[in-house]
Amino acid sequence: MAVQVIMPKLGMAMTEGTVVKWLKEDGAPVKRGEPIVVVMSKKITYEVQSPADGVVRHVAQPKDVRGIGEIIGFITEPGEPLPEVTVGAAPAEAVPVEAAAPAAPAAAPAVKAEAPEREEKVIPASPAARRLAKELGVDLARVRPSGPRITEEDVRRYHEERTRIVASPLARRMAEEEGLDLAEIQGTGPGGRITEEDVLRALEKRAAPAAAPRQRIPFLGMRQAIAEQMVHSLQTMAQVTITAKADVTELVATREALAVRWGRKASYTDFLVRAVVVALQKHPLLGAKLEGDEIVLPTEWNIGVAVALEDGLIVPVLRNADKLSVLQISDRIRDLAQRARENALNVDEVTGATFTITNLGMYGVDAFTPIINPPEVAILGVGRIFEEPAIVGGQIVPRSRMVLSLTIDHRIVDGAPGAAFLQTLVQLLEHPALIFAAEEG
């Protein structure tokens, strides 16, 4: 009795999938549990395992799109006729992947065991032909035998015919003289033959205003490290970004006032580092690490500050930021950023952060979705400061605002604790006195 192979459900939102590639040829014997076909949802690819012992029979072909639960193939007994599949008939019940294995064989109304769609028979071929076909990836069913059975020579001829470039003598000569690669020219003549016209078109394309040589940037070193780090981060964490708007009118005024007293201006990042430390101490989960099956809370308050470099970025770490005043933070950040640009940081100056701050405010960015720097569990994105009308005491007055974007790893930090941290941070920024109160206390 034929067992159906159906399009599995690979995700909650998935309604249909695409057949990517059959791993077993049509008619190949297969054991239950062996991967037989690769299917793909919009998000992932998945190897479907054989639901039974038997012979694989293809129904859907690569690139075919099928709804969840629709039949894409069968596992039959050897020699058993292929059941007829009514296209568009009600699909078998959608089964999530976990339960996809042996799909219910009978019952499905879509399947009628009627006339075989095609006769399954063993293709006569010499052992050498079979071996070569396998080597070259040739489907023996497509090879025309020159005698009673397919020979090695038949396979070779088929493969050559399929792979050789067909071009007119003139096209070949032109390509040779012009230094064009025929393999890159699309043939439009009979049977895809490359003609004079095709080569002329290629020449024209080449002659077209020689696009300035494309600049190539080596994807190596720091660039590659950032790439790996970011992809790893997004692939392993459940990241969610929440934003909140802070009224920083007072912070702006405080900063100006302190600038007069200190004789130089601290950056907003300097204040933010201090505020973040205070908020973290109240919500230590945001500075936690996942170690095996344990979430480990922080004991040190090391804050990473992303610094843009000419060809990348680096995150120097302010160790024990809780022990530093805003002014000290300001000095340290200047020093770290300076040495970062000179490529003169020590390893312990770029590792071991509890939490990271990245500020794109100077580029006019409002909000964004920063990517967490593993193994941290959260990162704060800082937007620009802008003025907007607000109602204070029944009057419309201008206020300075800043959007904070907090990305949290939802595996460890749920929305509420994340929001609570953000709320604390907003309060600290809106009342800068609290920052210094904590500093002094």
Place this chain on the structure above:
Amino acid sequence: MAERQDLVVIGGGAGGFAAAMRAAQLGGKVTVIESAYLGGNCMNKACIPLTCLLTTAQLAAAVRKADRFGIRLGEPAIEMETVHSRKDVLIESLRMGTEQLLSDNGITLIQGKGRLVAPDTVEVNGQTIQARNVVIATGSAPAQLPIEGADLPGVIGTEEAIELRDIPARIAVIGRQPWDIELAQYFQALGSEVTLIVDGDQVLAEADRTIAQRLGKRLYDAGIALKMRSRVEAIRPGANGSLTVVLAEGKGEIAADRVLAARRLPNSSGLGLREVGVKTEGGAILVNERMETSIPHIYAIGDVIPGPMWSHKANAEGIVAAENAMGRASRMDYGSLPHCVFTWPQVAWVGLTEEQAQAQGIEVEIGQVPLAINPHAMILDETAGEIKIIACKKYSKIVGVHIMAPGAVDLINAAAVAMLSEATVGELMRLIPRHPSLGEALVDAAMDVEKRSLHLPKW
């Protein structure tokens, strides 16, 4: 007729036949409307009968020199009745064959004059036929040359010339189209005193200059009086029912019993073209490379569109029109369309002449072999011709092949295949022709492009 047709072809000549057959092959319901004879002008009044007559004339010419081959025959006696009855029987059998082919393919044949009454409706014999597509293949009709006296009795066109049973003692031929040269040679071989009047400096208007010069010399050597660079001012009645052709600029007068002054014009009137909106220019229906006219689903092919009036061209165009009408994408490519002149020796060419290639700014290389060095031509005692290859210096592309040789109209197909499949001069050089044969001259000419022919003397 109740049933709507996929294709209605107006005109059952060479082009219309091809269009109808191809559409039927592609599964179409097809009707052909023919007002006179199936096979059209080509089969009934031009190519077929003319080639038939020319073959007789060539045999007569061969008989005259049979003694050189060791056969003593004497002056051949020509029986015009037999010549014509043979020709007529042949035409009849071809016509019947055509009718049979149409009926075998389920094509309806209606005898009558077809006319468009709407873009998708054709009227014939008072009934209307709905047509998804229409191919206009009405060919051409003979017309007088715009010369004073062209309407005089004794001034004839090609159709009358072909039907002429009494060979005139003197005939003047005005023109330099293939049929003008062919008929000049025909009458000369049958005993007429022939004068060929050419308004230009080569006997074949469109041929490569060196080929035209060789043909001109050949005609002159055979005894045809050539009046080159001569424009006819008028044809006047002469003494005893004869005619006088007066040449312009005082170049003289030619006395003749008959004057061949032929031309043909597209047969596009009375078809309802203007009413339906099909664009024409000088009577010729304008089409694109898909044979489409200005009105969708109306196609035109053959003599009724601009270009040379040859049935092999119409035939190829008919196939293209039918394929497009039946939903395929087909384009007409004239690049390998051979020009053929059934003189003896024959003249044929494909592609550009040396002059045309130079005018297009192509840097040409020439390979040229006179048949005087070809053993087979010597054996045939026919060494007046030559084979000439025009190649593009860049890439060695073959841009033209010109042949004046016995069997040139067949030999040219080898060159046409080479060009169609984009062979270069290099491929032609690698041909291995039989020895002796005329094909050797083709290979020699290819080799001469690189000046490496084994048989050409050093000049």
